[in-house]
Amino acid sequence: MPHPHTIIGKPARRVDALGKVTGTAKFAEDYSVAHQLFGKVLRATQPHARILRIDTLKAAQLDGVEAVLTADDIPGEKAFGIVIKNQAILALDRVRYLGDGVALVAARTKEIAERASALIEVEYDPLSVVSDPEEALKPDAPKIHGDDNTFVHHKVRKGDITKGFAEADFIIERRFKTQFVEHSYIEPEAVLAEPLEHGGVRITGSVQNLFSSRRSVAAALTLDLNKVQIIQSTLGGSFGGKDEVMTSMCCRAALLAMRTGKPVKMVNTREESFLESYKRHPYVMEYRWGGKNDGSITAMEIRCIADGGAYASMSPFVTWRSAVQATGPYYCENVKTDVYAVYTNNNYTGAMRGFGSPQVNFAIESMMDELAERVGKDPLEIRLQNGFERGALTATGQRLNHTVSLKEVLTRAAHEIGFQEKWSRYRNAPDGAKKRGIGIACSYRGVSLGAEGADAAGAIVSVQTDGSVIVSAGITDMGQGAQTQMSQIAAEVLGISMDRVQFLNTNTSGVPDSGPTVASRGTIMGGSAAKNAAETVRVSLIAAASEMTGLPADTLDLREDYLVDASTGERLSTFSELAAECFRQGKPLYGFGWHKSPKTSWHDEEGRGEAYFTFVYGANIAEVEVDTETGKVDVIDFVSAHDVGKAINRNTVLGQFYGGAAMGLGYGLLEEFEIEDARPKQLNFDEYLLPTSMDVPRIHPIIVENEDAAGPYGAKSVGEPTNEIAAPAVVNAIFNATGKRVFELPANLERVLLGHALRRTSDRGAVLKDSANDAESCKTRRSRE
Amino acid sequence: MTRVTVKTTINHRKYELAPDPNQTLLDILREELGLTGTKRGCEIGQCGACTVLIDGRAANSCLVLAPQIDGKEILTVEGLASDGRLHPLQESFMDHDAVHCGFCTPGMLMSAKDLLDHAPHPSEEEIRVGISGNLCRCTGYVQIVDAIHDAAERLGKKERIEN
Ligand code: FES
Ligand code: FES
Numbered sequence A: 001m002p003h004p005h006t007i008i009g010k011p012a013r014r015v016d017a018l019g020k021v022t023g024t025a026k027f028a029e030d031y032s033v034a035h036q037l038f039g040k041v042l043r044a045t046q047p048h049a050r051i052l053r054i055d056t057l058k059a060a061q062l063d064g065v066e067a068v069l070t071a072d073d074i075p076g077e078k079a080f081g082i083v084i085k086n087q088a089i090l091a092l093d094r095v096r097y098l099g100d101g102v103a104l105v106a107a108r109t110k111e112i113a114e115r116a117s118a119l120i121e122v123e124y125d126p127l128s129v130v131s132d133p134e135e136a137l138k139p140d141a142p143k144i145h146g147d148d149n150t151f152v153h154h155k156v157r158k159g160d161i162t163k164g165f166a167e168a169d170f171i172i173e174r175r176f177k178t179q180f181v182e183h184s185y186i187e188p189e190a191v192l193a194e195p196l197e198h199g200g201v202r203i204t205g206s207v208q209n210l211f212s213s214r215r216s217v218a219a220a221l222t223l224d225l226n227k228v229q230i231i232q233s234t235l236g237g238s239f240g241g242k243d244e245v246m247t248s249m250c251c252r253a254a255l256l257a258m259r260t261g262k263p264v265k266m267v268n269t270r271e272e273s274f275l276e277s278y279k280r281h282p283y284v285m286e287y288r289w290g291g292k293n294d295g296s297i298t299a300m301e302i303r304c305i306a307d308g309g310a311y312a313s314m315s316p317f318v319t320w321r322s323a324v325q326a327t328g329p330y331y332c333e334n335v336k337t338d339v340y341a342v343y344t345n346n347n348y349t350g351a352m353r354g355f356g357s358p359q360v361n362f363a364i365e366s367m368m369d370e371l372a373e374r375v376g377k378d379p380l381e382i383r384l385q386n387g388f389e390r391g392a393l394t395a396t397g398q399r400l401n402h403t404v405s406l407k408e409v410l411t412r413a414a415h416e417i418g419f420q421e422k423w424s425r426y427r428n429a430p431d432g433a434k435k436r437g438i439g440i441a442c443s444y445r446g447v448s449l450g451a452e453g454a455d456a457a458g459a460i461v462s463v464q465t466d467g468s469v470i471v472s473a474g475i476t477d478m479g480q481g482a483q484t485q486m487s488q489i490a491a492e493v494l495g496i497s498m499d500r501v502q503f504l505n506t507n508t509s510g511v512p513d514s515g516p517t518v519a520s521r522g523t524i525m526g527g528s529a530a531k532n533a534a535e536t537v538r539v540s541l542i543a544a545a546s547e548m549t550g551l552p553a554d555t556l557d558l559r560e561d562y563l564v565d566a567s568t569g570e571r572l573s574t575f576s577e578l579a580a581e582c583f584r585q586g587k588p589l590y591g592f593g594w595h596k597s598p599k600t601s602w603h604d605e606e607g608r609g610e611a612y613f614t615f616v617y618g619a620n621i622a623e624v625e626v627d628t629e630t631g632k633v634d635v636i637d638f639v640s641a642h643d644v645g646k647a648i649n650r651n652t653v654l655g656q657f658y659g660g661a662a663m664g665l666g667y668g669l670l671e672e673f674e675i676e677d678a679r680p681k682q683l684n685f686d687e688y689l690l691p692t693s694m695d696v697p698r699i700h701p702i703i704v705e706n707e708d709a710a711g712p713y714g715a716k717s718v719g720e721p722t723n724e725i726a727a728p729a730v731v732n733a734i735f736n737a738t739g740k741r742v743f744e745l746p747a748n749l750e751r752v753l754l755g756h757a758l759r760r761t762s763d764r765g766a767v768l769k770d771s772a773n774d775a776e777s778c779k780t781r782r783s784r785e
Numbered sequence B: 001m002t003r004v005t006v007k008t009t010i011n012h013r014k015y016e017l018a019p020d021p022n023q024t025l026l027d028i029l030r031e032e033l034g035l036t037g038t039k040r041g042c043e044i045g046q047c048g049a050c051t052v053l054i055d056g057r058a059a060n061s062c063l064v065l066a067p068q069i070d071g072k073e074i075l076t077v078e079g080l081a082s083d084g085r086l087h088p089l090q091e092s093f094m095d096h097d098a099v100h101c102g103f104c105t106p107g108m109l110m111s112a113k114d115l116l117d118h119a120p121h122p123s124e125e126e127i128r129v130g131i132s133g134n135l136c137r138c139t140g141y142v143q144i145v146d147a148i149h150d151a152a153e154r155l156g157k158k159e160r161i162e163n
Helices: A017-022 A057-061 A110-118 A161-167 A210-221 A244-260 A270-276 A315-325 A357-375 A379-386 A406-417 A419-427 A482-494 A522-549 A575-584 A650-669 A726-738 A749-754 A774-784 B025-032 B088-095 B105-118 B124-130 B142-162
Strands: A037-043 A049-055 A065-069 A101-107 A121-126 A150-158 A170-177 A190-195 A201-205 A228-232 A264-267 A283-291 A297-309 A335-343 A434-446 A456-463 A469-473 A501-503 A556-559 A562-565 A570-574 A590-596 A615-627 A633-643 A699-704 A758-760 A766-768 B006-010 B013-017 B051-054 B057-060 B073-075
Touching: A017 B088, A017 B105, A037 A110, A037 A244, A037 A270, A049 A101, A057 A065, A057 A110, A065 A110, A065 A244, A101 A110, A101 A244, A150 A297, A150 A315, A161 A283, A161 A297, A170 A357, A190 A244, A201 A210, A201 A244, A210 A228, A210 A244, A244 A264, A283 A357, A297 A315, A297 A357, A315 A335, A315 A357, A315 A434, A357 A379, A357 A434, A357 A650, A357 A726, A379 A406, A379 A419, A379 A434, A406 A419, A406 A434, A406 A615, A406 A633, A406 A699, A419 A434, A419 A726, A434 A726, A456 A482, A456 A522, A469 A482, A469 A522, A482 A501, A482 A522, A522 A556, A522 A562, A522 A570, A522 A575, A522 A590, A562 A575, A570 A575, A615 A650, A615 A726, A633 A650, A633 A726, A650 A699, A650 A726, A650 B142, B025 B051, B051 B105, B057 B105, B088 B105, B088 B142, B105 B124, B105 B142, B124 B142
Parallel strands: A037 A264, A201 A228, A297 A335, A469 A501, A633 A699, B006 B073
Antiparallel strands: A037 A101, A049 A121, A065 A101, A150 A335, A170 A283, A190 A201, A190 A264, A283 A297, A434 A615, A456 A469, A456 A590, A556 A562, A562 A570, A615 A633, A758 A766, B006 B013, B051 B057, B051 B073
């Protein structure tokens, strides 16, 4: 019985907000139990070395120490990995980066654990280090695993680039570089592992992807999956970052707990978190485009090298997304894309919000502006000319059979801020100390995992006999509001108010394996599963209602906490009475919902396929003021337009718009985790700069809604797209202001002012980092004069 | 280490404690008193997750040592609601969706309370300065700024009604 939505599309308070504003919400470190021990990891002191000897005797003898363990003490699989199992829980015979764990201590207090770990003696035989991904490709580079540092090569092939370049009037060739980025969830990693009464272990902690962490713990401890229970504590941010780093923490804490028979708590300090956790991949990107004088593109040749760091982690998936999306949402008949991931002795790199798109989007959107410049068009014009429409054939040969709203988001964003007028005014402004500029960037993004992997999720909706409701799901909440959205969907289906719904934190023993909460699949997958689950319960309720009232099922409806006669609107009973009646009749009040995504496909060798079942489209515009004397860039205005399909909760969608843009601005202007000779330079927020309230401007959000058949109520995804185009919008704005293009992120003072980065040395002062595009940026400048 | 005696008031309740002199207020709150609402994010005074009020002013509790709280009045997020009623800031943070993961929230609320207690009608700029020592990775600050604005209005209204 269709009636307008009462909850979907409305701004509902978050289901977990009250605990978070009163301080009762429990984050991982807030869990403590009697007689718990404190676990501590001894980490490598060499970025690349063979381990000759580990002596734990002195540490073990210290009063208060209950266990000291090394890799030898792991009963089962000693390494884990989602694609390639080469990440050791504790170093076996070799360390590969400074974050590697070598030994573990469990002691009665934190202080004793620290003292004990300092007493462990490790003798290393240092190996040569490789810290630069391009160096790592050379034949004589030190090898990190096996005999080839290249562990991923994805390709995309379409048409014939030789022909494409031959048809071109000109060729634009540019090289771009991006940096390591720390996820910077404000909550550091923590777990509490407790031995269970009937064998096995329960882990409560800040874990993002509970099911993959559980698999690794079970394999390490040779336990069945049902003997390993992982419960997600309220997660203080993740952004893709609490996956493998948490898997190793779970494995380590569980080992200590099983060995000592006591609960073990482990918490990373911020320094440990920076040192050990994985980062966003730095990319080196070579883009070569053939263009025509009318502004069309005849060929794209793209080569990207991703620094995978010491372990494979999610690199194969992250770089695959880069390969699929490397051309941007633009028509081009002839494409050749190669994306490689290589091992180095740096922090390993993995999933981070955006997942391989922020890097290529920086390159694509910079190229697009270079193309506009070359043919004398403005940035909006060139994008509208080349941008995809419904029915377009992507670089991977996929036909876009949904509403392709690229031009809609572009024009709405441009209209909001008066883009074209400002762009030409700023471009022609006289020189001055402060110069303004405006820049635009857009993208398309495949939703969910795509051909990366099996894509299904489950949820449970259970109505209690008093009419209150419990929702639980395998999709986890990291602060993005997944719990609230799933609760809203269940409430909408059941015609009840949100305050009846209680959401349970995910527990691996209570809900089915739903894969990882990544790739902005929370809404579309978790939401669809919750909808299916609630619909199952609804059928029971309506059947019971029909029996109770004697009215046919199809005239009955659930609305605003009542059972109603849909034809008259008359209220027949309260939802609570109906729930009790259902129980009396012995009808199930429990619904399990499962959602499996539509089919996708990928041909590795041919480099093409139906990569994703649907896509989202977005456009960002940044307006900046550049201080031409210091290189400082202030973002003074920002527009973010995204097609989200349908906003299930307007507030949480806006929250993603703002938070995503802020993170994207940090990527574009501030954040850089520097590693030199495999040694990180920043280990806390004093030197690693996050955007503060003074750095993020007011953001004008434009929510575009073209409902998509693939998602619940038409919803698609929002978390990642909002994060992936802020940086290029800013860089393009800097170009508009100064006539100088930044080819390396972040566009910090020295890159904006000098065109290259400064590097700190141990003996103070700064030295220059070579920049391949210096000559290029000079050329661009000249051509504008 | 010889312990020190510290008399202090925390969330309107008097305590006599005997901490190590090098223990931080953050540790005392979390480990000794079980007040885990105050969060640990960096321990070097950079993130603001540990912000509490000391004699009404916001301070990073990770930088405050035990002897420094002797004779002081401390308010943490657990003490923000009074007589079972939420503080207007708590209400407005929920209404504006200023709470995402919530890890920065306790510290944000305390910084915001300091701000509103001393500047009841802050401009947007003043609000931004007021919370500039509190890092939030989730929200982009927009909804937090709006929530503080709104709380200021609610407090103003309350005052008018009470007078
Ligand atoms: S924990 Fe005190 S400022 Fe970060
Ligand atoms: S809400 Fe997550 S850090 Fe602020």
